[in-house]
Amino acid sequence: MIEFNKVSYSYDKNRGNAVDELSLFIEQNEWIALIGHNGSGKSTVAKLMNGLLLPTEGNVSVSGLPLSEDTYWDIRKKVGMVFQNPENQFVGTTVMDDVAFGLENLGFPREEMVKRVASALKEVDMYAFKDQAPNRLSGGQKQRVAIAGILAIMPEVIIFDEASTMLDPNGKKELLETIKGLRKIKKMTIVYITHDLSEAAYADRIIVMNEGKQWMSGKPREVFQYRDELSEIGLEIPLISSIYSGMNKHGVKLEKEPLHMKELVDQLWKLSSKM
Template identity: 55%
Template sequence: MENSKIEFRNVSFRYQEDMPWVLKNVSFTISADEWVAIIGHNGSGKSTIAKLMNGLLFPQEGEIYVNGQKVSRETIWDVREKVGMVFQNPDNQFVGTTVRDDVAFGMENHGMPRELMLERIETSLAAVGMQGYEEQEPHRLSGGQKQRVAIASVLAVSPKYIILDEATAMLDPKGRKEILKTVLEVQEQRNLCLVTITHDLLEVTQADRVMVMNEGEVWLEASPREVFSKQEQLQEIGLDTPFITKLADELKAAGISLTREPLNHQELLEELWTLRSTM
């Protein structure tokens, strides 16, 4: 579909009239078949972007479109069928007394028939590896399990776009890796668009495209490789780079030339192996 995208057109937003602008004249497009990571220092506007996409907030200036439909108070329920959101703290999303109730909640709001709800509860929990937990109380689950249920609750509504707003931030490295693996598997199975707002640099290196926010503006849109090649500029706006990027920079400073910016250990090893074989 030609209109399968999220589009921000000259969007500006502030939380109160006497407060500074959090977003300033922001424009970008996210296609329905890509994974975009949004990064930026605290206060750069990235979480505000997520809430605007989902109709939790509305801009004072500019317009937002989801699949050609303008996001407004009149269209938010249509928009939320297309754009699902998983927050940093899953406890903030739980409303049901059991996992089943919680996954059903969003579908009930959309008035889905009971038969479809029962089917989607089953398939959504299976998709995130939480089948068999239907009668569990959400607050008794581990952090990773809670986040899986939160993702299942979003999947049940069957959105085209899923936004993860720091959704792995409260998990340990193993938990982060598992949740990301789960989300990527679901994305591939269901052909979803994924938007991740994150501080996890390993997560960023795997995205198709990175949008860097700075002071409420889009500072850069590029591939992860191109973004992390700008190590000095990123540090100037308060952002870190992956350990591999730093190591590659040290190697370059020592006179070892690499043909491309490595994003992970494997790519760096391949670069060094190729270099060694030509010596």
């Protein structure tokens, strides 16, 4: 779905490359967590994925379409982006108007717009709020409206660029549950950019960025085995992973490393039933 071939990008030639000869791939329908400390290049990668930036060197392609000055509008129809602050994406006076905005810009007929707006709001469980002002919603609800605005355009990829940063714990949980729900009903590629490894644990695969390069790639359990190395590049290990490591050191062996609290509790119940 997305491929980078030796891609470099520099905001300032005197300060080196923000992304440096990066090669990576993302499969269709895959949920990728793109993680790294601040300044690792992950947000630059996101902007290169949907044509907000064009590479200084190398090639980017989306669904087989090479990114260039002639194709970036076509790329943006394939790749939608949800940012940190959903309010920066709001332009309508009601939730329905806001979700319709992108479709209006693309010249969709009104009948088609009405159908798509209703469908997108239902998919994120926000149809009941269609006539409310966006600024009266909670943080998690605002992010769901922002997602609906992208869904209405029917992209093949949605990028979440640090989309949980401004949310409280309930809002973060809502966002992750919304993404999991979307994957059940739609075939869609998800790129979830974060520095929070506990959120990255929900992805199919994690790509770790460091100094503009791909430092590591693998399934969450594979990546979390490198606790010390991840800490050295400025990433905080999830609490669940730290608990698992501590239990191992004290001789308490689980079937596998838990990624979420429920997995930990389930395995502890099984362990206690054998004692």
